[in-house]
Amino acid sequence: xxxxxxxxxxxxxxxxxxxxxxxxxxxxxxxxxxxxxxxxxxxxxxxxxxxxxxxxxxxxxxxxxxxxxxxxxx
Amino acid sequence: xxxxxxxxxxxxxxxxxxxxxxxxxxxxxxxxxxxxxxxxxxxxxxxxxxxxxxxxxxxxxxxxxxxxxxxxxxxxxxxxxxxxxxxxxxxxxxxxxxxxxxxxxxxxxxxxxxxxxxxxxxxxxxxxxxxxxxxxxxxxxxxxxxxxxxxxxxxxxxxxxxxxxxxxxxxxxxxxxxxxxxxxxxxxxxxxxxxxxxxxxxxxxxxxxxxxxxxxxxxxxxxxxxxxxxxxxxxxxxxxxxxxxx
Amino acid sequence: xxxxxxxxxxxxxxxxxxxxxxxxxxxxxxxxxxxxxxxxxxxxxxxxxxxxxxxxxxxxxxxxxxxxxxxxxxxxxxxxxxxxxxxxxxxxxxxxxxxxxxxxxxxxxxxxxxxxxxxxxxxxxxxxxxxxxxxxxxxxxxxxxxxxxxxxxxxxxxxxxxxxxxxxxxxxxxxxxxxxxxxxxxxxxxxxxxxxx
Numbered sequence: 044x045x046x047x048x049x050x051x052x053x054x055x056x057x058x059x060x061x062x063x064x065x066x067x068x069x070x071x072x073x074x075x076x077x078x079x080x081x082x083x084x085x086x087x088x089x090x091x092x093x094x095x096x097x098x099x100x101x102x103x104x105x106x107x108x109x110x111x112x113x114x115x116x117x
Numbered sequence: 118x119x120x121x122x123x124x125x126x127x128x129x130x131x132x133x134x135x136x137x138x139x140x141x142x143x144x145x146x147x148x149x150x151x152x153x154x155x156x157x158x159x160x161x162x163x164x165x166x167x168x169x170x171x172x173x174x175x176x177x178x179x180x181x182x183x184x185x186x187x188x189x190x191x192x193x194x195x196x197x198x199x200x201x202x203x204x205x206x207x208x209x210x211x212x213x214x215x216x217x218x219x220x221x222x223x224x225x226x227x228x229x230x231x232x233x234x235x236x237x238x239x240x241x242x243x244x245x246x247x248x249x250x251x252x253x254x255x256x257x258x259x260x261x262x263x264x265x266x267x268x269x270x271x272x273x274x275x276x277x278x279x280x281x282x283x284x285x286x287x288x289x290x291x292x293x294x295x296x297x298x299x300x301x302x303x304x305x306x307x308x309x310x311x312x313x314x315x316x317x318x319x320x321x322x323x324x325x326x327x328x329x330x331x332x333x334x335x336x337x338x339x340x341x342x343x344x345x346x347x348x349x350x351x352x353x354x355x356x357x358x359x360x361x362x363x
Numbered sequence: 364x365x366x367x368x369x370x371x372x373x374x375x376x377x378x379x380x381x382x383x384x385x386x387x388x389x390x391x392x393x394x395x396x397x398x399x400x401x402x403x404x405x406x407x408x409x410x411x412x413x414x415x416x417x418x419x420x421x422x423x424x425x426x427x428x429x430x431x432x433x434x435x436x437x438x439x440x441x442x443x444x445x446x447x448x449x450x451x452x453x454x455x456x457x458x459x460x461x462x463x464x465x466x467x468x469x470x471x472x473x474x475x476x477x478x479x480x481x482x483x484x485x486x487x488x489x490x491x492x493x494x495x496x497x498x499x500x501x502x503x504x505x506x507x508x509x510x511x512x513x514x515x516x517x518x519x520x521x522x523x524x525x526x527x528x529x530x531x532x533x534x535x536x537x538x539x540x541x542x543x544x545x546x547x548x549x550x551x552x553x554x555x556x557x558x559x560x
Binding site: 044046049050052053056057060061063064067068070071074076077078 | 425429430432433434435438441442445446448449452453455456459460462463466474
């Protein structure tokens with residue numbers, strides 16, 4: 044194969060990869076969670092390691108303390 | 118929409134102090150620990166990072182009405198990867214020493230949470246100018262945080278600072294404190310030192326935050342006590358008044 | 364020395380001496396974020412092992428047989444991040460659809476791996492340093508197992524740290540970072556293990 048042909052193949056592969064990523068991303072979002080896992084992300088599996096609000100696992104740092112304070116106020 | 122006065126300045130400063138990406142939000146820790154061996158490398162990393170953040174913020178906010186909501190994240194990742202490739206080639210061509218020192222960590226800007234986080238949280242909702250200022254503030258804040266870490270690591274680890282090894286266009290200068298070679302702690306140049314310095318900086322930040330909260334609680338308590346006392350005095354005065362009248 | 368012995372040595376060296384978290388600084392975010400419980404750190408670690416292995420197997424041939432002959436080796440970072448991200452999404456999709464039990468233990472950590480520096484870092488160093496395929500595989504295997512071991516050990520320590528009486532300013536992340544520093548010093552003792560071989 045000449046280099047031009049290689050280049051065309053490479054570009055096709057990159058485009059295919061991008062399309063795969065976008066399609067699988069959308070499909071992943073649309074697929075409902077399997078049975079028994081609906082509330083799994085709300086409970087204990089979230090992390091407070093960093094303050095990245097856009098992360099799917101973001102949990103407010105002091106949420107436990109906030110809850111406690113609310114209880115005390117009541 | 119009318120702009121408030123001083124909003125731009127506020128927008129710029131929040132990235133440096135209140136929302137510092139490294140010291141407050143604890144984002145982008147990987148390059149912060151790996152590239153802070155020397156002050157020069159930290160500055161270089163900070164500059165490259167700022168360029169990527171600025172470009173991606175501006176482009177994302179330019180395209181914010183064109184990109185469908187559902188495929189936002191993939192589009193941002195591709196945009197950021199493109200800019201990182203450009204910055205990588207730029208560094209390879211003009212600053213080869215910096216390129217070889219930082220190594221794979223230039224590529225790793227792609228997966229840095231700060232760039233993607235700012236694109237999603239800020240640039241996708243705000244105007245081009247605001248996003249530019251936000252990116253500049255965040256970039257400068259990150260660079261300053263890197264410099265703070267590198268300052269302590271290089272000072273304690275080697276006993277001074279050397280310049281001119283990575284940015285070859287400035288003359289080579291070594292500012293070593295006389296007699297400090299005998300007292301340097303070389304573990305601070307090793308990976309373990311990075312963890313220690315970062316942990317101690319975070320502890321100092323937490324200490325001041327705790328103290329501030331305690332002061333505030335104390336002030337509130339004092340104000341409450343004073344208010345209660347005042348009310349008591351008033352009541353007594355009233356009683357005395359009533360007694361006097363009788 | 365036979366290829367097999369080199370393979371094993373490369374795995375051990377990538378796993379312990381050049382540990383991915385404590386001396387190469389990849390993947391600090393999940394190391395600090397998902398290490399509060401042993402169970403969740405185990406899930407994260409296994410997911411990382413899987414993704415790194417598959418990504419190495421895909422990205423190395425992609426670079427060597429397609430990007431380099433085509434004259435565009437500078438597109439490697441874009442190609443790798445696309446491969447990793449679509450791999451993560453595809454595997455996640457599969458697990459979400461067909462295996463609830465696997466989703467419960469691994470699936471929720473998969474989306475986090477796209478932005479895990481460990482995967483991109485390993486794949487990128489493999490081609491940057493021009494390793495052979497077998498060496499790249501050894502590097503990937505050693506790195507990912509090193510990540511798994513370290514994050515599980517660290518989460519065991521952290522569960523005890525929670526109940527320890529640390530100074531108030533050190534609660535949470537700072538003491539975790541100091542612990543990581545002590546672990547890094549311990550691993551530094553292994554340097555030069557294979558110097559004689």
